[in-house]
Amino acid sequence: MSAAVKPARLLALCRKEAMQIVRDPSSILIAFVLPVLLLFIFGYGINLDANKVRIGVVLEDSGAEAHRFAAALAGSPYLEVRPGHDRAAMRARLAAGEVRGMVVIPADFSAKTAQGRGAAAAQLLTDGAEPNTANFLASYLQGAWQVWQTQRAQDRGQPPPAQLQLEPRYWFNPDTVSRNYLVPGSISVIMTIIGALLTSLVVAREWERGTMEALLSTPVTRAELLLSKILPYYLLGMAAMLVCVLAATLLMAVPLRGSWWLLFVVSSLFLGSALGLGLLLSTITRNQFVAAQGALTAAFLPATMLSGFVFEINSMPPPVQAATYLVPARYFVSALQTLFQAGDIWPVLLLNTGWLLLSACFWLGLTALKFRRRLDAS
Numbered sequence: 001m002s003a004a005v006k007p008a009r010l011l012a013l014c015r016k017e018a019m020q021i022v023r024d025p026s027s028i029l030i031a032f033v034l035p036v037l038l039l040f041i042f043g044y045g046i047n048l049d050a051n052k053v054r055i056g057v058v059l060e061d062s063g064a065e066a067h068r069f070a071a072a073l074a075g076s077p078y079l080e081v082r083p084g085h086d087r088a089a090m091r092a093r094l095a096a097g098e099v100r101g102m103v104v105i106p107a108d109f110s111a112k113t114a115q116g117r118g119a120a121a122a123q124l125l126t127d128g129a130e131p132n133t134a135n136f137l138a139s140y141l142q143g144a145w146q147v148w149q150t151q152r153a154q155d156r157g158q159p160p161p162a163q164l165q166l167e168p169r170y171w172f173n174p175d176t177v178s179r180n181y182l183v184p185g186s187i188s189v190i191m192t193i194i195g196a197l198l199t200s201l202v203v204a205r206e207w208e209r210g211t212m213e214a215l216l217s218t219p220v221t222r223a224e225l226l227l228s229k230i231l232p233y234y235l236l237g238m239a240a241m242l243v244c245v246l247a248a249t250l251l252m253a254v255p256l257r258g259s260w261w262l263l264f265v266v267s268s269l270f271l272g273s274a275l276g277l278g279l280l281l282s283t284i285t286r287n288q289f290v291a292a293q294g295a296l297t298a299a300f301l302p303a304t305m306l307s308g309f310v311f312e313i314n315s316m317p318p319p320v321q322a323a324t325y326l327v328p329a330r331y332f333v334s335a336l337q338t339l340f341q342a343g344d345i346w347p348v349l350l351l352n353t354g355w356l357l358l359s360a361c362f363w364l365g366l367t368a369l370k371f372r373r374r375l376d377a378s
Contacts, residue, residue: 030197103123258344
């Protein structure tokens with residue numbers, strides 16, 4: 001068979017594959033329903049913001065200073081105070097997870113405060129099972145303590161205690177909303193699953209239905225058959241990507257500061273890797289169920305665990321860090337988070353785009369090699 005690609009024949013094969021997509025409701029569900037569902041689960045189900053942390057306050061002192069400090073804690077926008085008067089009962093609530101920490105204001109709090117030793121008069125116990133929440137809680141309590149000291153000095157007509165005044169400025173995410181960071185990363189995981197699933201079924205379906213032999217008996221070349229299995233699903237994958245971006249920006253209010261054409265280029269290169277992986281599994285296994293399970297395992301787990309979306313790569317052991325360089329989602333996560341939060345930062349985008357190009361060439365090239373061997377073996 002000639003290796004030349006004839007546009008008319010390729011167009012006919014793509015039309016056949018497009019009709020198969022329209023007739024198969026699973027492809028539509030995978031491309032349009034599953035991305036939105038997963039995006040909302042990731043966007044709203046995963047939240048790193050520690051707002052309104054539940055904290056118990058055991059007030060054992062009836063003095064005015066103790067009540068003022070308890071009022072300062074209750075007035076914090078980051079704390080949800082659960083009052084109490086018994087340490088043992090509050091410890092039980094802490095152990096049961098009803099509160100994330102407890103502040104004990106002992107009976108001699110007002111007396112020690114009057115003597116200038118108030119800084120050692122209160123005790124904080126936190127739930128160390130969640131280190132991030134414990135650290136946030138300690139910081140919030142320190143802030144509430146400083147606010148209370150300032151108010152106390154003003155009430156007495158004294159200058160506020162000397163403190164280091166900081167004016168933090170948060171670049172790229174001024175509101176420090178974790179969703180703005182998590183949603184772009186979740187899109188990369190979603191597109192990994194979608195791209196691999198879409199093509200993991202196409203070749204295996206031909207073998208299971210017995211239509212591959214009919215195709216092999218026609219003048220269709222290997223290149224035409226391979227392209228006909230990639231191009232329609234590339235368009236479907238880009239449509240799914242558009243749905244994810246529109247849902248993120250319009251429904252979830254995640255800003256997109258980068259250019260759309262760079263987003264298009266990066267997404268196209270990443271889809272090359274994902275589609276190539278799914279098609280490779282479909283070619284090797286010749287079974288739709290096995291190919292789909294393999295696509296989920298080979299695509300979802302590395303994209304979630306080794307892309308930097310959930311776990312910081314720098315905190316991983318060196319061998320695991322080295323393995324992350326083989327995961328295309330690592331570069332897609334970095335590129336999407338840059339485009340959404342920072343904009344067109346060329347040093348970052350060029351580096352990730354180059355790696356995505358190499359990854360797409362590798363997976364598509366390996367698929368073409370295995371595809372050819374399967375056809376020859378047939």
